[in-house]
Structure formats: structure tokens, C-alpha cells
Amino acid sequence: MGRPSEAKEKLLQVAFDLIWNQSYGSVSVDHICARARVNKGSFYHFFPSKSDLAVAAYEEHWREKQPELDKIFSPQIPPLERLERWCRHICNRQKQKAEKYGHVCGCPYASLGTELATQDEKIRVKAQELMDRNIRYVESALTDAKRQGLVSIDNPQAGARRVYSSVLGLLLQAKVRNELELLQDLEPMVMNTIGARELAA
């Protein structure tokens, strides 16, 4: 019932893109509205505040991207290969963004989270959730890898957190240095973190 509209979806998508490429603080509601071709009144019809939009935009982005991750981390695939595919996926995504925008953008969850963790509790919690969901994929791969004796870690949960730390940190450095090349070490670094036994050459 009522009047149909794509404004909400458009706002979510534009907001995620702008905030990822720039920052929460430097993207205004007016910018988002202009880019989405939506009036400000409509913005506040759909979202109570800029902060609420950001939370919704990041959740929506996850919703859209989750199937890809499910595929990458499919239990059908050998566990170390899942991680390998994950690393490649991250590299591709960063490369694509960097080519489009002229700079390495890093992890969107980490960027938003670290900018606002001490300022906006709702955003902090959402960033935490999203990062936790990512870690869970890694953890399940590590659990399987351990069961198969492919890996020298004893605690998959702690191991997953370490893997995620090193990935986040490398993405952060790649962003700050604006050097995509750093990501060439992504996969070897991850494998080193978990003490992966040497595999096929």
C-alpha cells in the first residue's frame, strides 16, 4: 500500500560507498542525498539520523555480500583452500576499488568502526558484529583444518582472531600507504599465522 519507492535502497547503497571511500565524518547527509537523487525530507522519512543510516547501510551491504562468503567458505572446499580463496577475494576487491577510486580503501568495517568506536555506540556495535561474522568463517575453516591436521594451531577461535588481526592490519597499512602491492603478502602471511603445513607447490 502507498507509494512505491527505491529511495531507501538507493540511500543505503550510496551511503555505504561514500563512507567506505571517504569517511563517515567527511560525508554529509546532503552529499548522500545528492548522489542518491533523493530529497532530504525523504532521507529523514526513512532514517531517523545519519548514524542510523550508516548502521543500516552496513547491515544491508553485509546482507548482499554474505552469499559470496558462504560460497568461498563452503564446507565442500578443503579448509586451507577456503582461506586461500578468501585472501584472493579480498585482494580482488581491493584492487577493483583502488582502480575505481584511485586509492586503496581498506576494510570498510574496520574503517567505520575505528573512526566511530569511541563516539557512537550503535555504530561500534554494528562494526563489531560484522567483524565477528567474518571471523566465524575463518574459525570454521580452522576447525576443519585442525581436525585434518593441516595446521599447527590448538585453538581455532583464538587462531581465527589472529588471522583476522593480521588481515585487518595489512589492509590498514595498504590503505595508509596507498600501496596495493602490500596485499601480495596477504595469503602467505595468513598461512604463516596458522602454521599451515606446506601444501602443493
Next chain:
Amino acid sequence: MGRPSEAKEKLLQVAFDLIWNQSYGSVSVDHICARARVNKGSFYHFFPSKSDLAVAAYEEHWREKQPELDKIFSPQIPPLERLERWCRHICNRQKQKAEKYGHVCGCPYASLGTELATQDEKIRVKAQELMDRNIRYVESALTDAKRQGLVSIDNPQAGARRVYSSVLGLLLQAKVRNELELLQDLEPMVMNTIGARELAA
């Protein structure tokens, strides 16, 4: 000659503190001036822009903290112990900040750098510089550790970057989760990253 003043130093110190605890975008020139008890006119007498102040403030902070790092990474100390002390130093600093402000603040260079890397080139470069200086300490420790056969890495430079990645990533997670306890894994994680042979218990 002329009129003496502590305003500049005060602005640098206040700016660093506020930006670290909050974010660049959420701290205004007016806030900084108010906290430093300095008029806006004086601010712009000393600094051409907010962005220039941030760069100067971070450089000044490094200048003040460098002696501590020199001490921690003194060649007089066994290389792995240097890293151990470094990890402890990071934990202490984070704990202190967290107690004072009620939330984990993470790495100041990483926070500023990731917020503005794609927005402000001068700030990006300064953040990169500061991170590079940190990595150099780690690299020298790893070089010595390798020479003494304490460590299973072959390339100290690449190893240092991996160490730094994992440290940054863990700090980032601690900030986003607002959980100081995550940092308990800091030292073990670092030692795992470099394949440190088991030492004294």
C-alpha cells in the same frame, strides 16, 4: 624577541589527545581552542589549517615518545626481549588510556591514518611515516634475532611488516570491541608471527 607563549605547544598536545580519543572529523578547531584555552585567532597565527595542526601534533607526539621507544628497543637488550617489552608497553599504554577515557583508543597513527588516508594526502603521508618509524624498530630487533637464530623468519623487513600488521589489527579489534582483554594475546601472537623458538618459561 617578541612575546613568549605556550599556546602552540598546548594546541599540539590538546589536538593529539582529542583526535586520538575521538576522531579527526568529530573534533573541531573550536573544541581544540576551548580545551587549550587559546583563541581562534591564535590558532591560525600558529597553524595555517586544522589539517596542518594535526600533522604537527602527531609529529610532536612522536618526538616526545621516541626516547621511550629507543629505550625499549635498545641494542643492549636481547632482541626477543625488546619485542616483549614493546608488547607490554603497548598494553600498558592502552590500559592507561582506557581507564582514563572509558574506552579502548587503539593506535593513534592507525586511527588518524585510516580515517583520512583517502581524504587528506598530507595526513596520509605523516601517518605512513610514523608507522614506518615504528616498523624500523621491529625490523632491527628481527634482524638481530635472526642473526642469533632465535627466529624462523628469513626476511626481517617482511617479518616486521607482518608483526606490525598483526599488532595494528589486534589494537583495531580491541578498539572496536572495546575490550582491553584482547591485548593479552598481543605478545604470544607476535612471537607466533615470527616463529620464535621457545625461550625461558
Next chain:
DNA sequence: AATATATTTGACTATTCAGTCAATTTCCAT
């Protein structure tokens, strides 16, 4: 065709923002 419901419009606050400036004050060096 009528109506209820949802969306759109765009002008409107009131505040905050970074940055400017000319006049004034302070105090070091001579």
C-alpha cells in the same frame, strides 16, 4: 472511482564549521 497509506517536495531552522582580520597587548633586545 474513492480512499488510505506511503512517499516526495523543498523551503526552513538553528547551529556549528573552518578560516579571517585589524586592532591591541606583551615583552625581548637594544
Next chain:
DNA sequence: ATGGAAATTGACTGAATAGTCAAATATATT
């Protein structure tokens, strides 16, 4: 003591900010 250099003052600008609102409009359902 005084002249010159540097710091201070605080009011000012104009643009940008997040958020508001009442009236207009479109449409899916009945």
C-alpha cells in the same frame, strides 16, 4: 625607556551542518 617583533583578542564571514515540517503527490487496494 623604547622600538620592533611576536602573540592575543574577539568579533566577523560565509558556507556547511544535521535535522524539521506541512503541504503536495502518487499508488495499491478496495
